[in-house]
Amino acid sequence: MMRAEHQSDPTCSCHAPTLMSTVGISGHFANYCLxxxxSHEEMHECVSGLPMFGFISTQVEALSRHPNAIGR
Structure with a gap:
């Protein structure tokens, strides 16, 4: 669930239509974003446009849909 300040801030990356999901990692100060x-260029724009980009470490990995996935 997004916090109220993220919902009301139009510059927050949470409003980007390409951000599908963000989850926290239990026991770590970390998040995964889907x-x-x-394109690679669009992904670079999304990640480099984050407000804290200069202060965080990021790792980008490509995902693909599994052929046996439910609801494909």
Missing amino acids: FDVE
Whole structure:
């Protein structure tokens, strides 16, 4: 669930239409974000546009849909 300040801030990356999901990692000060983008360039724009980008470490990995996934 997004906090109220994120919902009301139009510059927050949470409002980007490409951000599908953000989850916290139990026991760690970390998050995983799932983006739906069309290109590497769009992904770079999303990540480098984050307000804290200069102060965080990021790792980007591509995902693909599993052939046996439910609801494919």
